[in-house]
Every structure is written in structure tokens, then in C-alpha cells.
Amino acid sequence: MIHDFGIVWSERSLLLSGLGNTTILSILSAVAALLLGFMLTPALMSKQAWLSWIVRGFVDGMRCVPFLLFAYIVYYGLPSLGLRLDNWTSGLLALTIYNAAYMAEILRGAWASQPREPIEAGVAFGFSNLSLFRRIVLPPLLLAAGPVIGNQIIQIVKDSAFLTIIALPELTHAAASIQSRHYVPFAAFITAVFLYWGLCLVIEAGVTTIDRLAAARR
Amino acid sequence: MSAGDLLAILQGAVVTVTLSLAGILIGLPIGLALAVLRWADVPIVARIVAVYVSVLRATPLVTLLLLLFFALPNIGIAIGPISAAILALVMNTAAFNCEVWRASLMNFPKDQYEAAQSVGMNAALRFRRIVLPQIVRVSLPGLVNEMSLLIKVTPVLAVVGVVDITRAAVRIGAQTYDPLPPFLVAIALYAPIVFLLVSLQRWIERRQLRMAAA
Amino acid sequence: MRDVTKVLDVVGISKHFGDLEVLRDISFQVQKGETVCVLGPSGSGKSTLLRCINWLERPDAGQIYLSGQEIGVTAGGVVMGDRELSHIRTHIGMVFQHFALWPHLTVLQNLMEAPIQVQKRPKAEVREEALALLAKVGLSDKRDVFPAKLSGGQKQRVGIARALAMKPDLLLFDEPTSALDPELVGEVLVVMRELAREGMTMVIVTHEMGFAREAATRVLFLDHGRVVETGSPEQFFSRPETDRARQFIQRYANDAANGRR
Numbered sequence: 050m051i052h053d054f055g056i057v058w059s060e061r062s063l064l065l066s067g068l069g070n071t072t073i074l075s076i077l078s079a080v081a082a083l084l085l086g087f088m089l090t091p092a093l094m095s096k097q098a099w100l101s102w103i104v105r106g107f108v109d110g111m112r113c114v115p116f117l118l119f120a121y122i123v124y125y126g127l128p129s130l131g132l133r134l135d136n137w138t139s140g141l142l143a144l145t146i147y148n149a150a151y152m153a154e155i156l157r158g159a160w161a162s163q164p165r166e167p168i169e170a171g172v173a174f175g176f177s178n179l180s181l182f183r184r185i186v187l188p189p190l191l192l193a194a195g196p197v198i199g200n201q202i203i204q205i206v207k208d209s210a211f212l213t214i215i216a217l218p219e220l221t222h223a224a225a226s227i228q229s230r231h232y233v234p235f236a237a238f239i240t241a242v243f244l245y246w247g248l249c250l251v252i253e254a255g256v257t258t259i260d261r262l263a264a265a266r267r
Numbered sequence: 268m269s270a271g272d273l274l275a276i277l278q279g280a281v282v283t284v285t286l287s288l289a290g291i292l293i294g295l296p297i298g299l300a301l302a303v304l305r306w307a308d309v310p311i312v313a314r315i316v317a318v319y320v321s322v323l324r325a326t327p328l329v330t331l332l333l334l335l336f337f338a339l340p341n342i343g344i345a346i347g348p349i350s351a352a353i354l355a356l357v358m359n360t361a362a363f364n365c366e367v368w369r370a371s372l373m374n375f376p377k378d379q380y381e382a383a384q385s386v387g388m389n390a391a392l393r394f395r396r397i398v399l400p401q402i403v404r405v406s407l408p409g410l411v412n413e414m415s416l417l418i419k420v421t422p423v424l425a426v427v428g429v430v431d432i433t434r435a436a437v438r439i440g441a442q443t444y445d446p447l448p449p450f451l452v453a454i455a456l457y458a459p460i461v462f463l464l465v466s467l468q469r470w471i472e473r474r475q476l477r478m479a480a481a
Numbered sequence: 482m483r484d485v486t487k488v489l490d491v492v493g494i495s496k497h498f499g500d501l502e503v504l505r506d507i508s509f510q511v512q513k514g515e516t517v518c519v520l521g522p523s524g525s526g527k528s529t530l531l532r533c534i535n536w537l538e539r540p541d542a543g544q545i546y547l548s549g550q551e552i553g554v555t556a557g558g559v560v561m562g563d564r565e566l567s568h569i570r571t572h573i574g575m576v577f578q579h580f581a582l583w584p585h586l587t588v589l590q591n592l593m594e595a596p597i598q599v600q601k602r603p604k605a606e607v608r609e610e611a612l613a614l615l616a617k618v619g620l621s622d623k624r625d626v627f628p629a630k631l632s633g634g635q636k637q638r639v640g641i642a643r644a645l646a647m648k649p650d651l652l653l654f655d656e657p658t659s660a661l662d663p664e665l666v667g668e669v670l671v672v673m674r675e676l677a678r679e680g681m682t683m684v685i686v687t688h689e690m691g692f693a694r695e696a697a698t699r700v701l702f703l704d705h706g707r708v709v710e711t712g713s714p715e716q717f718f719s720r721p722e723t724d725r726a727r728q729f730i731q732r733y734a735n736d737a738a739n740g741r742r
Contacts, residue, residue: 112465113458117422118433118450125440126447203325210327214426221330234337242326242334249325381537382581386595386647387571390563396598400585 053236060227067223068244074219075206075248078144082205083198085145086152093157104153111150117211119147124215140212148205155201159194192263199256203249210245220244268448272439276449279435280456286349286431287418290356294417295410297357298364303394305365306372316365323362329423331355336427352424360417367409371402408472415464418457432456486513486548488651488682494533494543496526503529505706507543511651511684516677518693518714519686521703522729527686528578530703531655534684535573536566547572548650571599574644578656580636582628588639589615589624592646600647607646614642618672634665641672652676654685670696690733694718702726 057064092104111119124139134142171185191198213222224241228234301320305313323331335358336351346354375398383393425434436453440446489511496504503526511517519527532538534545536553545552552569553561561569582591592611596602615621618638628636637657644652657673658666670692677683677696687693693700693714700717702710702725710717710726721727 109462110458113461114454115419115422115433115457115461117420117425118436118453118457121433121437122447122450122454125437126450129445129447207325207327210329211423213329221327221333224330225333228333228337232341234334234341238330238334238338241330242322245327245330246322246325250321376581378577378579378581379583382575382577382583382643383595384537384567385535385570385573385575385577385653386643387567387569387599388595389567389599392598396594397583404585 050236053233054240056231056233057227057236057240060231063223063227064220064240064244067218067220067241068248070218071206071209071220071245072248074141074144074209074212074217075202078141078148078209079202079205081141081145082148082152085149086156089149089153090156090160093153094160108150108153111147112154114147116143116147116208117214119143120211120215136212136215136217139215140209140217144205144208144212147208148201151201151204152198155194155197156190159190159197163190163193189266192259192266195259195263196256199252199259202252206245206248206252268439268443268445268452272443272449273452275439276432276435276452276456279430279432282429283418283421283431283456284460286352286356286424286429287414287421289353290360290417291414293353293357294360294364297361299368301361301365302368302372305369320362320365323358324366326359328355328359328420329426331359332423332427348424348427348429351427352429355424356417356421359420360413363413363416364410367406367413368402370409371405372398374405375402404475408468408475411464411468411471415461415468418461418464487511487546488513488515488548489534489684490544490546490549491530491534492544492546494530494540494545496529496533496538496541503706504533504540507703507706507708509701509708509711511682513682514680515698516681516683516685516696517699517701518697519684519701519703520688520690520693520729521709524705525703526706527703528655531653531684531686534651534653535570535575536561537575567599571595571647572650574647574649574652576637576640576644576652576654576657578660580628580633580640580660582636582639582643584628587625587627588620588631591628591639592643595643596646611642611646614645615639617675618642619668632665633661634668637661637669638672641669641676645676650682652681652683654683654687656686656688658687658689690718690730702729704729 089104089108092100093108095101095104120140120143123143124134124136127134127139167189168181168185171181176185209219210221212219213225216222220241224237228237231237301316304316307313332351332355335355336346336348339346339351379397380393383397388396421431422433424431425437428434430438432453436449437446439449443449487510491510492508494504494507495502507526507530509517519530521527529538533540534552536545539553544554547569550569553566555561555565582588583594586594589608589611592614593604593607596607596610597604612621612624615624618641620635620638620642623631623635623639628639631639641657654673658669661669666689670689673683673685673692674696677698685693685697695714697714700710700712700714701708702717704725710721710723712722717726718730721730
């Protein structure tokens with residue numbers, strides 16, 4: 050068993066690059082999904098029935114479809130429609146679009162439970178549009194939604210592992226590669242599991258910090 | 268896509284539903300047992316459960332599945348794709364269920380428990396007659412949510428060769444060089460099941476809100 | 482010759498929470514048929530004392546005897562496990578400040594639950610007695626209702642009936658009317674007064690001075706975890722011996738004058 054871990058250690062550069070890819074993939078799609086979510090949420094709550102209807106359809110649709118299937122469709126299915134993407138672009142696109150729906154729903158829920166008075170006060174004091182959004186609306190919204198967004202980011206990290214099936218060289222793919230070449234399945238995958246665990250603990254620590262900031266301001 | 272292809276995907280649906288049910292039905296009581304172990308603060312065991320839940324909630328199902336499928340035979344435990352699939356699903360869902368059960372246990376009103384103690388109910392009676400009926404009610408939305416999440420990760424079982432909806436669709440796509448139609452059929456099968464569970468969860472939450480307000 | 486049976490014997494009970502000493506060397510006895518009211522300012526340890534009697538809180542020092550049998554520690558000197566404690570608790574009834582009714586059971590089921598599940602008495606017999614108890618507290622028409630639909634006063638009367646259903650030797654009341662709206666306090670005190678009159682052995686932690694004055698056979702005054710004074714209600718209320726008791730009663734008189742009690 051020690052010998053097995055020795056082999057894994059000798060392949061650490063592959064594992065670390067896999068971890069790096071997982072991290073980059075997760076961060077990029079998390080940020081993009083959050084930004085997209087910010088654009089979708091107002092549409093979701095729009096008074097224009099047709100707009101809110103379409104976006105609601107998209108959000109509910111994404112929540113009813115398994116991510117793996119969605120990733121397959123983006124990578125294997127889109128070429129039938131003439132759009133051929135490489136596995137990195139497909140993976141990033143799939144992760145982003147899929148989680149944008151979840152982020153939109155999270156932001157909508159957080160917005161619904163925000164008190165209105167502080168914002169009205171902001172308007173009364175002359176804040177408008179961008180500065181109103183950036184200085185008055187956004188901070189309490191993010192503080193309130195912090196834990197839920199954190200959970201969603203963890204979900205993104207885990208979803209990224211599905212992309213091993215489209216041969217994206219992320220962490221699980223690296224572990225599988227080590228296992229298939231050296232026949233050290235336990236050592237390889239357990240190491241991957243603990244790396245995922247570490248990544249999630251880091252994210253949870255970030256969430257705890259935000260939560261502490263939020264609690265001090267409650 | 269022919270009728271035979273459609274049939275193949277439907278057969279895959281049977282596998283998906285069966286494995287999901289197995290995972291859900293086995294995972295529910297195990298999740299409860301884990302939660303009770305933490306709630307009762309059994310020495311040593313409670314810490315082990317806490318670590319187990321933390322790790323399992325951070326582990327992607329595909330990684331867990333590959334670990335079980337390849338590593339167990341390596342240490343002498345022969346395991347086929349179906350067993351590995353069910354084991355992975357159960358280990359995963361039990362960890363998430365544990366947190367749902369635990370939340371309702373932690374929020375259980377202390378004085379009801381003390382009232383049960385004061386009339387001389389022992390621990391087993393207190394749990395069975397007073398605690399359990401109520402935490403089932405409170406945990407229901409969270410547990411149903413977890414069920415819908417479980418169904419959404421079952422496609423990963425295709426990775427170890429289980430022929431569920433996704434693998435059937437992939438196979439047909441590879442054979443016909445036209446992957447989109449079988450994928451769309453697959454969506455048409457997954458989406459209603461998940462939608463049903465999500466709607467069930469919303470209905471339960473609404474009903475509980477109404478009953479609390481009454 | 483009057484039959485004097487010592488139902489409760491509390492000897493040298495002490496308890497601390499962290500570095501806060503809540504109970505200091507408390508001793509007293511309760512004879513059969515007595516109604517002992519425990520009075521004192523907030524934070525004096527009254528509730529903690531009550532909860533030590535049936536070991537809902539574990540005393541740090543001292544002994545408690547129910548009809549001669551020690552609670553919490555076996556004859557061999559070993560701390561009792563859940564099973565033995567549960568057995569003793571069947572002889573002590575408790576009424577809680579916030580009622581603590583089981584919401585998933587109807588009023589009648591709340592009364593029947595413990596006699597059937599714990600005492601293993603036959604269902605028909607338990608049902609009959611439960612119905613009689615409900616009639617006694619004036620809630621026969623609510624027997625199939627769930628607790629959520631009851632008023633505070635009704636809930637507490639059910640709480641009392643539930644405790645009585647176990648036929649306890651001793652009834653403990655933990656501020657039974659403190660959580661009630663003023664108009665609802667009366668209906669609960671009526672039940673308690675009747676129980677006292679019937680000779681039920683009771684220890685009541687309460688702020689209801691009027692009730693203590695009328696219905697108690699003895700008053701225990703606690704302050705900062707110690708029994709400062711004890712005596713009959715007439716003694717305590719009209720001729721208190723200690724300054725602290727005097728201040729306490731004075732404040733009660735003021736509150737009553739200002740309409741707060």
C-alpha cells in the first residue's frame with residue numbers, strides 16, 4: 050500500500066495539474082455563472098410576462114436535467130447542429146450555463162428576502178443606478194446569499210468531475226489515468242478524494258468568513 | 268432513431284429508476300442512523316460520522332464510483348458495476364440525508380423531550396414515539412430535495428458500464444452517428460421524474476406552511 | 482394519629498453551571514399531602530432546584546429521596562442509567578412552563594401515551610381514566626383536538642391532566658402560569674387549588690403570590706441559590722423573618738398595587 054502511494058507521489062505533477070484544472074474550471078464557471086445569474090434574475094422577476102416566462106422556463110429546465118447529460122449534449126450533440134467545440138470550451142460552457150440557472154434562482158431568493166427600506170433610503174439620498182446597485186444593493190445581498198452561493202460553488206467543483214467523460218484533464222481524469230497505467234486504484238482515487246475534500250474545506254472557510262462579516266453587520 | 272432504439276432507452280429508464288429507488292430507500296435509514304449517532308454524541312463514533320459526512324459531501328460521485336469499482340477488487344472484494352453503483356449512491360446520499368435529519372434533530376423542541384423524560388419514557392420510547400414522528404415531518408422537504416438530486420447524478424453510473432438511460436442514449440448516438448435525438452429522448456425521460464419530485468417538495472413545503480399558520 | 486409520610490427528602494443539593502453557583506446546599510422535606518410553593522426572585526435557582534428533583538438536571542452534590550428511595554444513584558453508589566431514572570420518573574409528575582404537549586398527538590392521546598407505552602396498562606382502562614381526567618380539568622370536549630388549536634390555559638390544563646394520568650406520588654410545577662396571558666391564569670390556578678385540596682403532594686415554583694398565600698401549606702423562599710426562609714404562608718407573608726424576604730414581599734405588594742400582579 051505504501052508502495053502504491055509512492056507511485057501516486059511520483060505522478061504528483063499530473064495530479065496537481067488535474068487539481069489546477071479543476072480549480073480554474075470551477076472558479077471561471079462560478080464567476081461566469083454568477084455574472085450570468087445577475088443578468089437573469091431581473092429578467093426572472095420582470096413584469097414583462099413573456100420575458101419572465103422564458104427565463105423561468107430556462108431555470109426550471111436546467112434544474113430538471115442531469116448535468117452529465119447536458120455536458121454530453123453540448124459536446125456531442127451540438128456538432129449535429131454545426132457547432133463543434135473542443136472539450137475545454139464545451140466543459141466550461143456547460144458548467145457555466147447550467148449553474149447560471151441555479152445562481153439566478155439563488156439570487157432571486159436572496160433578493161426576495163431583502164428588506165426594502167435601506168434601498169429606498171439609498172434612493173432618497175440620491176444614489177442611482179450603478180452606484181445604488183454597487184454600494185447599497187449588492188453588499189447586503191451577497192452577504193445574505195453567501196452560504197448558499199458557497200454551496201453552489203462546491204456543487205460546481207463536483208460537477209466538474211463529470212467532465213472526465215469528455216476527456217477533460219481535470220482531477221478525476223488524472224487519477225483515473227494514474228490508476229489505469231499503474232494499477233493503483235485505491236491510492237490514486239483516495240488521493241483525489243482528499244484533494245476534493247481540501248478544495249471544499251477552503252471554499253467552506255471562505256463562506257464562514259463571509260458569514261462572520263455578515264453576522265457582525267446584522 | 269428506430270423503435271428498437273427507443274425501447275433500449277426505455278429499458279435504460281427501468282435501470283435508472285430501480286437503482287435510484289435502491290439508493291433512496293437504503294440511504295434514508297442509514298442517513299437517519301448517522302444523524303442519530305451525531306445527535307446522541309456517541310464518543311468517537313460521532314467524530315467519525317462527522318468526518319465521513321464532510322468527506323462524502325465534498326466528493327464527486329464519479330470519483331467515488333471509480334474508487335469503489337476499481338479499488339475494492341484490488342483489496343479482494345469482488346464487486347460488479349451494479350453493486351458498485353448502488354454502494355456509491357448509498358454512501359453519497361446517506362451523507363446528505365444525515366445533514367437533513369440532523370438539522371431537524373438539532374431544532375427539536377427541548378421541552379417536549381423533557382416532558383417525555385418526565386413521564387418516565389426511556390430513550391428508545393422517547394425517540395420512537397415523540398422525536399421520530401415529528402422529525403420525519405420536518406425533514407420531508409429536504410429529503411425529497413435530496414431524492415431529486417440523486418436522480419440527477421445517476422447518469423454517472425454509465426461510466427462503469429451500467430446501462431441506464433444515459434448510456435443507452437450514448438450507445439445509440441455512437442451507432443447512428445446522430446447523437447442529438449437519443450439525448451433529447453433521454454432528457455424527456457429524466458425531466459418529468461425530477462420535475463415530479465421538485466413539485467412534490469414544493470407541495471409539501473406549502474402544505475406545512477399552511478398547517479403551521481392555521 | 483396522623484399518617485405522616487415523607488414523600489420527598491432533599492439533602493444538601495448543590496449545582497453550578499460553569500462558574501455560576503446556582504444552588505448551594507439546599508435541604509428540605511415534603512410530607513404527603515403538602516403543597517410547597519417555592520418563591521424567590523429571578524435567578525434564585527428555583528427552576529433548577531425543581532429540575533434536579535427528577536434529575537432533568539443532575540445535581541453536583543447532595544441526595545434526593547423519593548419515599549425513601551434515592552433518585553439518580555443506585556443502592557450500590559453507581560449513577561443511574563436512563564432505564565432506572567425513567568422508572569423512578571414514573572412516580573413523579575411534572576408540569577412545564579411552556580406546556581410541552583406533544584403536537585403530533587391529540588389531547589386524549591397526549592394523556593394516554595405514557596400510561597400505555599411506559600406503564601403498559603391496558604388501553605381501555607387508560608382511556609377511561611384519561612376521559613375522567615379531562616372532565617376533571619374541564620376539557621372533555623377537546624379530547625380529539627390537537628394541542629396547536631388550544632389556548633395557553635387549555636394547554637396547561639392538559640399538561641396537568643397528562644401528569645396526573647401517571648398517578649404520581651409527587652407533582653412538580655415549573656412556573657405553570659408564567660407563560661400565560663393574565664386572563665388565562667385563573668383557570669389553571671383553579672385546577673391546582675382543587676388538587677391541593679384533594680391532598681396531592683405538590684412542589685410548585687411560581688410567581689403567583691396570591692395563590693401561594695391561599696393554597697400553600699408551606700412556603701420556601703430561595704435567593705441566590707439558598708433557602709433563605711421557610712414557613713407557613715401566614716408566617717411568611719405577614720411576619721417575614723429576614724430582610725431579603727421582606728424586600729421581596731414588599732416588591733410584590735408594590736407590583737400588585739401597580740396592577741402588575
